Amino acid sequence: MTVEESLEKIVSQVRRDIVRMVHGVQSGHPGGSLGCAEFLTVLYNHVMKHDPKVWDMSGFNQDIFFLSNGHISPLFYSVLARSGYFPVKELATFRKLNTRLQGHPTTHDGLPGVRIASGSLGQGLSVAIGAALAKKLNNDARLVYVLMGDGEIQEGQVWEAAMFAAAKQVDNVIATIDANGQQIDGSTKQVLDGGDLAAKWTAFGWEVLKMDGNNIPDIMKTMEDAKNASGKGKPVVIIMQTEMGNGVDFMMHSHKWHGIAPNDEQLAIALNQNPETLGDY
Amino acid sequence: MKKYTYTEKKDTRSGFGAGLSVLGKENPNVVALCADLTGSLKMDAFAKEHPDRFIQVGIAEANMIGIAAGLTIGGKIPFTGTFANFSTGRVYDQIRQSVAYSDKNVKICASHAGLTLGEDGATHQILEDIGLMRMLPGMTVINPCDYNQTKAATIAIAKHHGPVYLRFGRPTVPNFTPADQNFEIGKAVMLNEGTDVTIIATGHLVWKAIEAGEQLAAMGISAEIINIHTIKPLDNDAILKSVAKTNCVVTAEEHNRFGGLGDAVAQVLTAHLPTVQEYVAVNDSFGESGTPDQLMTKYGLDTIDIVKAAERAIARKS
Numbered sequence: 001m002t003v004e005e006s007l008e009k010i011v012s013q014v015r016r017d018i019v020r021m022v023h024g025v026q027s028g029h030p031g032g033s034l035g036c037a038e039f040l041t042v043l044y045n046h047v048m049k050h051d052p053k054v055w056d057m058s059g060f061n062q063d064i065f066f067l068s069n070g071h072i073s074p075l076f077y078s079v080l081a082r083s084g085y086f087p088v089k090e091l092a093t094f095r096k097l098n099t100r101l102q103g104h105p106t107t108h109d110g111l112p113g114v115r116i117a118s119g120s121l122g123q124g125l126s127v128a129i130g131a132a133l134a135k136k137l138n139n140d141a142r143l144v145y146v147l148m149g150d151g152e153i154q155e156g157q158v159w160e161a162a163m164f165a166a167a168k169q170v171d172n173v174i175a176t177i178d179a180n181g182q183q184i185d186g187s188t189k190q191v192l193d194g195g196d197l198a199a200k201w202t203a204f205g206w207e208v209l210k211m212d213g214n215n216i217p218d219i220m221k222t223m224e225d226a227k228n229a230s231g232k233g234k235p236v237v238i239i240m241q242t243e244m245g246n247g248v249d250f251m252m253h254s255h256k257w258h259g260i261a262p263n264d265e266q267l268a269i270a271l272n273q274n275p276e277t278l279g280d281y
Numbered sequence: 282m283k284k285y286t287y288t289e290k291k292d293t294r295s296g297f298g299a300g301l302s303v304l305g306k307e308n309p310n311v312v313a314l315c316a317d318l319t320g321s322l323k324m325d326a327f328a329k330e331h332p333d334r335f336i337q338v339g340i341a342e343a344n345m346i347g348i349a350a351g352l353t354i355g356g357k358i359p360f361t362g363t364f365a366n367f368s369t370g371r372v373y374d375q376i377r378q379s380v381a382y383s384d385k386n387v388k389i390c391a392s393h394a395g396l397t398l399g400e401d402g403a404t405h406q407i408l409e410d411i412g413l414m415r416m417l418p419g420m421t422v423i424n425p426c427d428y429n430q431t432k433a434a435t436i437a438i439a440k441h442h443g444p445v446y447l448r449f450g451r452p453t454v455p456n457f458t459p460a461d462q463n464f465e466i467g468k469a470v471m472l473n474e475g476t477d478v479t480i481i482a483t484g485h486l487v488w489k490a491i492e493a494g495e496q497l498a499a500m501g502i503s504a505e506i507i508n509i510h511t512i513k514p515l516d517n518d519a520i521l522k523s524v525a526k527t528n529c530v531v532t533a534e535e536h537n538r539f540g541g542l543g544d545a546v547a548q549v550l551t552a553h554l555p556t557v558q559e560y561v562a563v564n565d566s567f568g569e570s571g572t573p574d575q576l577m578t579k580y581g582l583d584t585i586d587i588v589k590a591a592e593r594a595i596a597r598k599s
Contacts, residue, residue: 058356107383115354117383120374126344127379130351130359133336137312138355157375160344168336 003046004216010082011041011216013278015247017078019270020280021094022261028095028103031257032149033075035180035242039213040079040147047223049142052084055112063142064131066116068124069149069178070104071259076114077101082278085113091281122155124148125175129165129235132173143230147176151183154192159204165235166205174226175206175237178213180244182255197239206237213240247274282498283473285491287457291428293449293485294392298323299428300435301360301390305331308439312352315362316342321451322362322392342367343375349387350379358439359387365394365448366407369414380444381417388438389414390447394424395535396563396580397452397485397573406568412540414446415513421466422513424448424534424542426487428456430510433464441466448484450535452573455488467511469519475505478591479523479530483509483542486533486561486582493587504591512542517549524550529557529594533587535577538562557597559590 001009014037022028044050048063067076074094081088086100093099100109104119116127128146135142148158165173177197185191194200201208207229211222222238229236244258245251248270251262262270304311305327313327314336328335338345342363349359361368368391369376380387391410398406414422421443425431431449438445458470472487473494482490487508494504505523509516524530530550532543543560550556563580577583 057354059354060356064354116350116385117378120378123343123347123375123379126347126375127351127354129344130348131354132351133348134352134355134357137334137357140355157341157343157347160339160341161347164338164341164344164348167339 007042007045007216009277010045011037012274013276014041014075014078014082015274016271016276016280017091018074019248019262019267021074021077021091023267024092025095026261028074028261029071029259030074030261031182031244031251031255032069032072032178032180034248034251035244035246036072036075036147036178036213037247038216039176039219039240040075042216042219042223043145044079044083046220048145052112055085057115059115060138060140061142064115064144066118066124066128066131066146067105068118068146069121069152070118073101073103073105076105080113086111088281121152122157125158125161128173128175129161129170132170135172143227144173145176146173147178150177150179150181150188150194150197151191153177153194162201162204162206169233170235171231171233173235174230175235176240177237178242179239180242182244182258184255184258186255201237205234207234209236209238211238211240213242214246249273282494285457285472287455289456290453291456292451292453293425293428293431294321294451295323296425296428296431297390297392297435297447297449298326300432302326302330303436304439305334308358310356310358311439312336312357312359313362314338314345314349314359316340316345316367318363321364322390324362342372346372346375346387347379350383350385353385353387360390361387362390362392364405365391365410366405369410369446370407373413377417381420384419385444386442388445388447392449393451394448395450395485396568396576396582397450397535399451399573399576400570402570403567408537408563408568409540410448411512411534411536411542415540415545419443420513421445421511423466423511424484425510426484426508427454427458429460429462430458430464433462434510437464437466450485452485454485457488467514467516469516470508470510471519472506472508473504475503475527477503477527478595479505479507479527480533480587480591481507481509481520481530481542481546482533483512485535489584490533490587492584493591496584496588497591502591502595509542512545515545515549520546520549521554524554524556529598531559531561531587531590531594533561535582536562538564557594559594561586561590
């Protein structure tokens, strides 16, 4: 089996986890989670140097990741569990009382793999920059990754952080923007058109890459390019085109599945489209 | 009654700057961040002595709080510096999610709190910050009274793990506490023992409470004066012990009467020992331009206001 095939296998299971978790509690955000399934799977299983066995908050000598758009927590939890950060069976507790798998990620309950609470949007890039500055002060050469949504970057704090990272040459940060073109009230074009994102980030002084976030070979190649672009005085951002709801046909091509759960029948269709490869939780 | 004296007046923000400079030399993990107010916050010494650990973030306070939260992940102890208004209200959600809820070891250091910022007026004179910060689970809230105490508090909070809001100010005030004091977070300081009324003060109102105690003594009233530098966690035992003796209390603070020291004390008393209480605080309003002294007079935060409040409290208890 090629690397790409083994990653595809994990993605299929991650998609099953996402729709089963959201269905199980009849709440959560499947659309964005599915759209970024390939990206986060490749990041944790192929790109980042990290060892769940030695997990601690500091992440010294490890690559670390921050999820800024915290509502795609089903994806984050599935990838963390499938990478060995906590037992896969714990996915069944998602959003239920006394769970460590809160609706939006938190450090409050000590869930391994989570280093910051997120949910209120626009804060993760600043946090990632702070963690990256700490790595520089600690002479730790590993990288800091952060994922944001394209709706999320309507928040002003993102641009404060963007200006800072370029001015202060925080070149050990690799940010990814999930450009699925959708947000709660409609398409990003309808709600608040961000215009040419690549031109904006270039103007802010970032090294800008583009990739197809639903194409595993392209993710693998672009993330390698991003790593090579780091450490050269400029922060790196990847504008990642994705299809919200990718992998579940009736959830695609719309913003409608941003934050609603499938019913029993819809779950069956979704699972039928994504084979069980690693064993359901 | 103990007589307090001082040799000079100094600003509490300079106490912060001096404490930060000490920390820079003592603790390599201490990092300072400032949002374009290095001189006003008296952070110049640290910035000059440790340029590698000083981060100028520009006029972008939300980003500053987020960066500070991120720095803690790598084991750093970040001290953020800006005016109290921009340290709290402007960045409440960033503090709430990225610092308090995430249990990050960030020290939010806030100068120019309250009316004594003076001529800049109400946009800059936050009177709600203690309340905002008190409401956050896990947040420690400290408002020291003079230069020496602010310096000692700055050094002490670096050793405390968890988010801290350290509030201080712009004007020079009598520097009367000992330079070598041991600052204990959450521990009230008994300034004068008395039997007729308890006066609990914080920040700039502490010296005025001492003056009020002297005036009351001349009127034959014995006032117990307590300096509460830590508003959260509050020293409940010290308050209850004193009030059990005096049976009435005056709280004094440079803050709105809602949400500040007065309310914190009232909560303790209603739960354990319901007691007559008078507030010396701003009466649910914004400030305005003026000199610090003019403003403290106009908004009822002078020594005489504490004296009158003590008389009212004593009259009500009988």
